Amino acid sequence: MGDAGSDSESDTGTDTDTxxxxxxxxxxxxxxAIDTYLQRKAVGDPDGxxxxxxxxxxxxILHRFADWIDREFDLTSLFALESTHARAYAADxxxxxxxxxxxxxxxxxxxxxxxxxxxxxxxxxxxxxxxAATDPAEAALPSASAGTxxxxxADTDTDTxAWNLEQRRRLETYVRDRALTAADATPAQRRTxxxxxxxxxxxxxxxxxxxxxxxxxxDDRRTxxxxxxxxxxxxxxxxxxxxxxxxDVSLLAPARTPLRRYRVVLDxxxxxxxxxxxxxxxxxxxxxxxxxxxRGYDDAEIEALxxxxxxxxLAREHVIAPPAITTxxxxxxxxxxxxxxxxxxxxxxxxxxxxRAETGDDSDDTSTxxxxxxxxxxxxxxxxxxxxxxxxxxxxVDEPLEINVLSHSTRSSGQNDSE
Numbered sequence: 439m440g441d442a443g444s445d446s447e448s449d450t451g452t453d454t455d456t457x458x459x460x461x462x463x464x465x466x467x468x469x470x471a472i473d474t475y476l477q478r479k480a481v482g483d484p485d486g487x488x489x490x491x492x493x494x495x496x497x498x499i500l501h502r503f504a505d506w507i508d509r510e511f512d513l514t515s516l517f518a519l520e521s522t523h524a525r526a527y528a529a530d531x532x533x534x535x536x537x538x539x540x541x542x543x544x545x546x547x548x549x550x551x552x553x554x555x556x557x558x559x560x561x562x563x564x565x566x567x568x569x570a571a572t573d574p575a576e577a578a579l580p581s582a583s584a585g586t587x588x589x590x591x592a593d594t595d596t597d598t599x600a601w602n603l604e605q606r607r608r609l610e611t612y613v614r615d616r617a618l619t620a621a622d623a624t625p626a627q628r629r630t631x632x633x634x635x636x637x638x639x640x641x642x643x644x645x646x647x648x649x650x651x652x653x654x655x656x657d658d659r660r661t662x663x664x665x666x667x668x669x670x671x672x673x674x675x676x677x678x679x680x681x682x683x684x685x686d687v688s689l690l691a692p693a694r695t696p697l698r699r700y701r702v703v704l705d706x707x708x709x710x711x712x713x714x715x716x717x718x719x720x721x722x723x724x725x726x727x728x729x730x731x732x733r734g735y736d737d738a739e740i741e742a743l744x745x746x747x748x749x750x751x752l753a754r755e756h757v758i759a760p761p762a763i764t765t766x767x768x769x770x771x772x773x774x775x776x777x778x779x780x781x782x783x784x785x786x787x788x789x790x791x792x793x794r795a796e797t798g799d800d801s802d803d804t805s806t807x808x809x810x811x812x813x814x815x816x817x818x819x820x821x822x823x824x825x826x827x828x829x830x831x832x833x834x835v836d837e838p839l840e841i842n843v844l845s846h847s848t849r850s851s852g853q854n855d856s857e
Contacts (some may be wrong), residue, residue, distance in 0.1 A: 466516045466564060468507060472500045475555050495682050498659065499551045503527065516564065519556070524570040527552070528578035535580040539654055539765055542580045544680065549579055605781060606642060612779040613638045614696070629703045634775060636700035637714060637768065640675075643693035645812060648769075650677035650687075652714065653762040662762025665701065666709035670694065676815050684815035707754055712762035722760045723749035729758040 476497055507513050510530075511523060531545035540548070553570040560568050569575070617631035640646060646663075654660035659678060667676040672686075673694060679685035689697070697713075704711075716722065726749050730740050733756075743752055753760050763771075 467514050468504045468516045468519070469501070469514070471516050471559060471564065472504060472555065475558055476500070478558075496551045496555070498657075498682065499548050500555055502657070503548075503552050506530065516559065519565075519569045521569045521572045521575050524552075524572070524575040525578045527570075528575055532578060532580040534656065537766060538648065538769055539656060540649075545580050549576075609775065609779055609781055610638055610642055612781075613775060617696075617699075625703070629700075632696070632700040632703050633714065634771060636696040637771065638775070639693045639696040640689070640713075643690040644675065644687055646675060646677055646687050647680075648765050650679065652765045652768045653712075653716075654765055662712045662714065664710050664712050664759070664762075665706050668697065668713070670698065679812065685812045686815045688811050707757045708759060710759045712759060714763045714768070715760045716763045716767065718761075718767075719749055722753055725760055726752050726756070726758050730756065 479496070504514075506527065507519075507523060510526065513519070513523065528549055531540065531549060534540045535542050535545045549570065553568065556565065556568045556570050559565040613631070613635045617628070617635040620628070620631065623631065640651065641648070649657075649660055651663050653662040659682075663675060663677060668674075668689075669676070669686075673689050673691075674686040675689055676684055676686055723744070727740055730743070730752075735743075747755065750760070752758070
């Protein structure tokens with residue numbers, strides 16, 4: 439995704455095949471124009487390499503923009519786009535950044551992709567001017583240092599990065615002791631505490647980002663990590679990275695152990711179960727109803743099932759994976775944990791990005807930091823994505839192996855092993 443921004447600004451006026459014979463009486467929808475733009479880019483830009491990759495990255499951004507414009511302004515015509523619409527889109531990106539859904543750099547990249555698309559429309563004669571290339575519209579974008587997500591530089595002077603190693607350790611110690619030493623906790627309380635311990639440990643001891651781990655409602659690709667994404671054998675978790683490609687992120691031992699403990703008490707009925715399911719009952723009920731209807735249950739049968747059990751119970755019984763907790767929900771959990779632990783910095787609580795120690799930060803062990811690596815995800819191998827306890831060590835054979843053991847007297851008599 440990071441390359442999309444630079445690629446979007448590298449378009450030149452030599453893109454001659456984009457010229458379109460258009461008059462003002464012909465309507466062009468935003469979606470149609472986007473599709474044509476992506477087709478041109480997918481073929482490849484003769485003036486530079488990598489256009490195909492750019493098209494793949496830009497596709498979801500542009501279609502989400504078109505959906506947003508349609509939803510917010512009931513607008514589908516490209517000719518109806520004005521600077522006020524672009525400014526509203528920039529303001530929405532800033533709001534999402536303030537909420538922690540996007541980083542400031544991601545928000546700027548999304549806007550740059552839209553601006554590049556509209557510039558292409560101008561060069562092709564479809565639009566007279568670019569409504570996104572105006573000072574008022576671009577002024578509504580978040581500042582380069584805004585946002586509370588994980589991509590901020592460790593040296594930026596913000597509330598979230600003000601948390602040092604000692605404060606992060608205090609939070610982790612609090613959730614660990616709370617999860618492991620409460621002998622009088624009920625099974626539900628123990629499951630909740632191990633869930634919170636695993637959440638903090640995973641953020642603290644890996645480079646995984648909140649938007650990769652939890653569900654982002656505004657992005658239908660980011661539905662939250664599942665147990666199928668966790669590979670205990672290789673010590674990695676598979677996530678959709680900023681590059682919009684699947685990546686394997688290393689999990690250090692302090693993250694893997696709490697995650698194993700949590701998995702035991704959670705006992706997910708399927709591998710597509712989210713690591714951190716939502717606790718929002720209406721969301722679970724909605725998912726269960728939709729899944730049951732898809733399986734052929736009529737309304738009366740569904741209501742009868744809900745009369746006998748809760749949505750969570752039905753989800754487990756019928757193996758219907760509930761939605762994952764949202765990024766906003768995870769932030770609420772961390773805020774509560776900080777309040778319970780008596781931790782705050784400047785009146786602020788620790789966000790997902792603040793939990794994660796920056797590489798080499800706060801005298802963090804250099805050798806440990808080097809292990810926080812990312813690489814392009816390998817092809818999924820389900821047999822490796824199972825806990826060690828579920829993996830068999832012995833290798834069965836079709837026929838029993840017979841071994842003849844000769845006595846010492848037999849060997850002494852000159853008989854060989856073949857007899």
